[in-house]
Amino acid sequence: MTIKLYELAGIDKSRPFSPHCWKARMALAHKQVEVETVPVGFTAIAEIENGGQTSVPVIRHGEKVIADSFKIALYLRDAYPDRGDPLFRGEGSIPLARFVEAWSQSQLHSWIIQWSAVDIHAMLNAADQAHFRAKREKQFGRTMEEVVADREGRAGQLRQILTPIRMMLAHQPYLGGSQPAFADYIPFGALQWLRICSGLAMWDRDDPVRDWFERLLDLHGGLARSVPEASR
């Protein structure tokens, strides 16, 4: 049965950019599930599946509606125990993936939003722009333009933030071990957000973390690579 995935999109529906939606997209592909994607803007999230949703990704599978990328991954693990590769290898990998989520959200996302806020804004329609600006400027305590104004001076911080993944790569090719797992899709989703909204010109080509990222772009028939990098 096809799973419907509601994912965030701007004016160009062929460039879904949300980090959390990319986690869900990769998890669905990992489990070899047929997907129908439904692009939604920020201001349309409240109308998904007759209302009540506050964020995407959201999936519908038969009678079930599930929101939140991590919950979706856990649902897919239970719904498709024998299909595709495991998203989690052993019970202990779930709390560790939660740690990866906390690290990615607190370190990587906060750097990316301060790099990409104006680029994301430029991708949205007028209603979504107003929503995004209000929410982010409340969070920043200043305008988006002020936040990104000195971003070039922060370019090198990205390499620093990615140090834990670089150190791990000395021992294993993926956060999941010898094979990718949901834990990989968590920081991958964040970097795909950066790639689609702002491009990766600030990220050293010789960083081994980039090799890991490129390998994930190639997975599942090049699903994530099929959305071109921004050329800003």
Ligand SMILES: N[C@@H](CCC(=O)N[C@@H](CS)C(=O)NCC(=O)O)C(=O)O
């Ligand atoms: N913990 C959630 C976070 C989802 C989330 O924050 N999604 C953003 C898009 S990237 C959203 O829908 N934001 C709604 C808004 O800003 O109004 C998950 O992992 O799915």
